[in-house]
Amino acid sequence: MAFVVDIADPADPRLDDFRDLNSSDRRPDLPDGKGLVIAEGVLVAERLVQSRFRTHAFLGVERRRLELLDTIADLDVPFYRTTADVMADVVGFHLNRGVLAAAHRPPALELDDVLDGARTVAVLEGVNDHENLGSMFRNAAGLGADAVLFGDKCADPLYRRAVRVSMGHVLRVPFARVPDWPRGLDLIRQKGFQVIALTPNPTAVPLAQAMTGERVALLLGAEGPGLAEHTMRATDVRARIPMAPGTDSLNVATAAAMAFYERVRMQG
Amino acid sequence: MAFVVDIADPADPRLDDFRDLNSSDRRPDLPDGKGLVIAEGVLVAERLVQSRFRTHAFLGVERRRLELLDTIADLDVPFYRTTADVMADVVGFHLNRGVLAAAHRPPALELDDVLDGARTVAVLEGVNDHENLGSMFRNAAGLGADAVLFGDKCADPLYRRAVRVSMGHVLRVPFARVPDWPRGLDLIRQKGFQVIALTPNPTAVPLAQAMTGERVALLLGAEGPGLAEHTMRATDVRARIPMAPGTDSLNVATAAAMAFYERVRMQG
Structure with missing residues (x-):
């Protein structure tokens, strides 16, 4: 089961993989930057977990974590649990889907x-x-x-x-x-x-x-x-x-x- | 030819039909409010003029007016000419298409x-x-x-x-x-x-x-x-x-x- 880590401070560096999602030069999913893939919402997060991508962290509110319980049952990664307001501070805008998942990009397919x-x-x-x-x-x-x-x-x-x-x-x-x-x-x-x-x-x-x-x-x-x-x-x-x-x-x-x-x- | 009216003051009431386009309760194209139709950009403004809707005013920058010259040749309505900054002030956001046209809604078709x-x-x-x-x-x-x-x-x-x-x-x-x-x-x-x-x-x-x-x-x-x-x-x-x-x-x-x-x- 993804383990819960409660976070109250939006500046917490453990959330850096979800920070500034709308920033054109800092967002974590820039292919030449951190090179992450960010999934938004329960449905897409589920599909990320089921994909060839390896999910390494979640950020979300408790309600969405509960919706994802089956999906995250076999994962040994952190679920950073927080409030919608802290999430908005971190990502840079209000995100009404309530949960994000991050994965590293695997090597490109041939x-x-x-x-x-x-x-x-x-x-x-x-x-x-x-x-x-x-x-x-x-x-x-x-x-x-x-x-x-x-x-x-x-x-x-x-x-x-x-x-x-x-x-x-x-x-x-x-x-x-x-x-x-x-x-x-x-x-x-x-x-x-x-x-x-x-x-x-x-x-x-x-x-x-x-x-x-x-x-x-x-x-x-x-x-x-x-x-x-x-x-x-x-x-x-x-x-x-x-x-x-x-x-x-x-x-x-x-x-x-x-x-x-x-x-x-x-x-x- | 649509006649040019130069406007420098974003508060000018002659621009009210283009004001606050993103406002959920004041925008001029609310069907139960002013009931206008607003066309954005040269292509859509052209199609508005060619439609069953009667265009009654334009708001735009000179460059877009020049692109619309053929379209507005037979119209006897004002083209409110201004700058991109004034336009942004009026409509409430930066509009990169540079021209708007407004029409009243005709009666609904049967x-x-x-x-x-x-x-x-x-x-x-x-x-x-x-x-x-x-x-x-x-x-x-x-x-x-x-x-x-x-x-x-x-x-x-x-x-x-x-x-x-x-x-x-x-x-x-x-x-x-x-x-x-x-x-x-x-x-x-x-x-x-x-x-x-x-x-x-x-x-x-x-x-x-x-x-x-x-x-x-x-x-x-x-x-x-x-x-x-x-x-x-x-x-x-x-x-x-x-x-x-x-x-x-x-x-x-x-x-x-x-x-x-x-x-x-x-x-x-």
Whole structure:
């Protein structure tokens, strides 16, 4: 059982792993800083504990600890118990979820390991919005996509806000970096994946016709710029989601959801 | 051409329609207060001007006015020109989009008028999150759904944040209230719509099989609670999006997007 440590002083250094969560240069989940992962709320904390990440501390109010009793039963780590006010002082804002969990980042997964056994993967380029990244993982989990891969210029999927928006699924759905972007797409193709670029371009093939592979890698770019042309050229086919004229491209996580749905639909 | 009125004093009463935008009890876009609609940014302001809403004033910096010149060319309304700092003082926070437009709400559309000619409509119950509402309208516009209808307990789709997240599509996609909820669903059915409840329940029919009508009304509830059971009973069929086991239900706007996509796909 995670052992209770009561803390009344927000300056207590034992809480440093939860301090200044909104600080752009001090927050503990900066990948080049402390490199932690912070889970907010009971549901996401549960998913952190069940994940490949090793949870090493909790900070929360008693009510949330009681909700987590089963989850923390087998852990030998501190649960720093305090009040909502002290928590707010520590993290830097009022946190209405009442509990946080912290873990160290394990080594990144290798592309080969993530592709092994996968049938549907998303590959992202330039997706630098944490909420979109979080939604992407949530949709991948919900619709049974196997992994998310990162090309260039994507934001950190393990930032607290992405973790929260993903409802913790960023801790569960495997992800890896594609090296030597975009040439590294060949590594995916060599595993037998059909590499499909999603684009709003009306001359592209409708998604349902384009997706013919047994294994499929779906490339998505950020809203607005979309995929770079030289990335498009490194794919097997350009596919579009049929859109109404005069509208904007869909949110990238929504576009991905539609492609994942199409996969599920085809597999019956 | 909208005429320029330079304003240097944030307390100037001519700016009252843009004042305290984040105030929960004074903001000008409260439906029971001033009842305005506030568009933020160039794109959404353009869409407001092109909509059925009558824009009556702008507040913004010169750079944004220049970007809007074509849009405001035929309008005989004031463009209150000021600095970003004065704008921040007026609205109550720093607004990086640099321009706002205000319109009065026109009379609500009637259900009959909105259904006339429509083939695909979403019907919402308990969707009280403004961002979800905004995303719903954006997805409806992008995927060619014809209207959004409101049952009980939904948030105001014309609140600034919903307008912004919709990218202005809440100003374009018609919406109306369904009276006498949920019995009012009969009014929709009488127009020849198949009334389909979306549910994560694994015993429901897969969406692609359930959607057989020429005209389709897709009922969606909020994440978590979903549709009320007595609402479900007032529908023709319960349909599910095939989900991976052990995951959460999809965001309501994402679920709607998938149903809209399925419609587009079926119509070839």
